Amino acid sequence: MAKLHHFVLDPYSRRIRLSLAEKGQPVALVDERPWAPSRVLLDHNPSGLLPVLLEESGAAICGVEALGEYLEEQGEGRPLLPGNAIARAEIRRLVAWFDVKFYTEVSEPLLTEKVVKRFMPGSAAPDMARVRASLQRLKPHLDYVAWLAEQRSWLAGEELSLADLAAAAHISALDYLGDVNWSENLVAKSWYQRIKSRPAFRALLGDSVPGMAPSASYADLDF
Amino acid sequence: MAKLHHFVLDPYSRRIRLSLAEKGQPVALVDERPWAPSRVLLDHNPSGLLPVLLEESGAAICGVEALGEYLEEQGEGRPLLPGNAIARAEIRRLVAWFDVKFYTEVSEPLLTEKVVKRFMPGSAAPDMARVRASLQRLKPHLDYVAWLAEQRSWLAGEELSLADLAAAAHISALDYLGDVNWSENLVAKSWYQRIKSRPAFRALLGDSVPGMAPSASYADLDF
Numbered sequence: 213m214a215k216l217h218h219f220v221l222d223p224y225s226r227r228i229r230l231s232l233a234e235k236g237q238p239v240a241l242v243d244e245r246p247w248a249p250s251r252v253l254l255d256h257n258p259s260g261l262l263p264v265l266l267e268e269s270g271a272a273i274c275g276v277e278a279l280g281e282y283l284e285e286q287g288e289g290r291p292l293l294p295g296n297a298i299a300r301a302e303i304r305r306l307v308a309w310f311d312v313k314f315y316t317e318v319s320e321p322l323l324t325e326k327v328v329k330r331f332m333p334g335s336a337a338p339d340m341a342r343v344r345a346s347l348q349r350l351k352p353h354l355d356y357v358a359w360l361a362e363q364r365s366w367l368a369g370e371e372l373s374l375a376d377l378a379a380a381a382h383i384s385a386l387d388y389l390g391d392v393n394w395s396e397n398l399v400a401k402s403w404y405q406r407i408k409s410r411p412a413f414r415a416l417l418g419d420s421v422p423g424m425a426p427s428a429s430y431a432d433l434d435f
Numbered sequence: 436m437a438k439l440h441h442f443v444l445d446p447y448s449r450r451i452r453l454s455l456a457e458k459g460q461p462v463a464l465v466d467e468r469p470w471a472p473s474r475v476l477l478d479h480n481p482s483g484l485l486p487v488l489l490e491e492s493g494a495a496i497c498g499v500e501a502l503g504e505y506l507e508e509q510g511e512g513r514p515l516l517p518g519n520a521i522a523r524a525e526i527r528r529l530v531a532w533f534d535v536k537f538y539t540e541v542s543e544p545l546l547t548e549k550v551v552k553r554f555m556p557g558s559a560a561p562d563m564a565r566v567r568a569s570l571q572r573l574k575p576h577l578d579y580v581a582w583l584a585e586q587r588s589w590l591a592g593e594e595l596s597l598a599d600l601a602a603a604a605h606i607s608a609l610d611y612l613g614d615v616n617w618s619e620n621l622v623a624k625s626w627y628q629r630i631k632s633r634p635a636f637r638a639l640l641g642d643s644v645p646g647m648a649p650s651a652s653y654a655d656l657d658f
Contacts, residue, residue: 278527
């Protein structure tokens with residue numbers, strides 16, 4: 213079986229786990245800590261970035277960008293870049309929205325301050341001003357999710373796509389930390405409820421980081 | 436003719452200009468300032484991120500990730516993701532190396548401190564400690580370019596690919612600023628000399644930012 217080197221709260225690892233599950237492709241998970249990548253990970257991906265898929269053939273597919281396209285090119289299971297070239301470009305625009313803009317403004321600061329600094333030896337105390345600023349920046353992103361979800365069945369169009377998985381991957385990592393105030397945005401909540409209820413999401417809802425329990429409603433489908 | 440909204444020193448805009456030129460596809464350039472995106476840009480890409488291609492049909496293809504794949508899917512001109520699925524994954528791994536890791540560690544801090552702060556009204560003075568730290572981080576990246584160029588004809592394999600264009604896009608923006616000390620790494624220099632001499636590079640060598648002349652050797656093929 214193929215192996216996926218991942219970290220439970222890494223949004224990019226989460227997206228690829230969701231993609232594999234939506235496509236019905238089983239994988240063995242290998243835990244990594246992003247602040248102390250294993251020798252095996254660095255040998256395959258010198259950047260140390262997650263996730264990395266090791267195929268049974270020995271081939272290594274490194275990074276969320278390469279993996280998202282690679283799994284699609286394999287042509288097995290549900291297509292996650294459905295539609296024509298323009299529709300696919302819209303999906304990729306939104307994936308970049310979450311993987312670049314949302315990550316820079318929200319996920320990276322929250323995960324660095326709350327998770328990495330907790331576990332990485334010799335870290336400074338969390339910068340609470342940075343945490344508060346990131347939480348402020350989460351609100352307009354949830355508004356954008358709601359705006360998209362009101363126009364379309366799913367974020368990029370009429371079908372579930374990588375755009376939904378990218379958004380859910382980032383947002384679910386913050387939801388694990390208890391940082392999403394769902395009562396503030398019921399349209400975004402309803403989109404998240406739909407994606408959280410999918411069978412492909414189930415494994416993520418069982419996740420736990422040793423020493424850091426998930427928020428009370430993290431695994432609750434009726435949150 | 437299609438229009439490309441771009442900024443001369445934005446590495447992502449530069450990569451797409453190079454891609455279009457390698458594929459032999461003419462485009463009209465529309466200048467943008469990343470710190471003050473135009474109304475047209477924001478209407479098409481609310482993230483304000485560059486580049487954005489406006490097709491004659493009215494379709495907008497937004498962002499370097501979507502554009503790199505879209506131009507390839509059109510199937511016209513030189514393929515820039517050549518090879519089988521594993522070879523393509525290697526190209527995309529290296530594109531992410533430059534677009535994510537190199538950008539975070541080197542391009543973003545240098546361009547923010549030296550360019551954005553120079554032109555954006557109300558900016559603080561450049562943070563010279565940040566500039567120096569980024570220049571230090573450039574060295575191992577040039578070593579990595581040299582290591583790849585020693586094993587292979589081009590960075591990702593035997594053919595020119597998006598990986599070379601991504602690397603050259605970032606490095607050429609720094610070269611404009613005079614921030615690449617080529618005498619320190621002759622193997623990386625020889626790779627850059629090869630790509631800089633390609634006809635597709637010519638338009639970039641004529642670039643200039645008003646009020647900020649390029650370094651003396653920027654346009655020199657015999658630097």
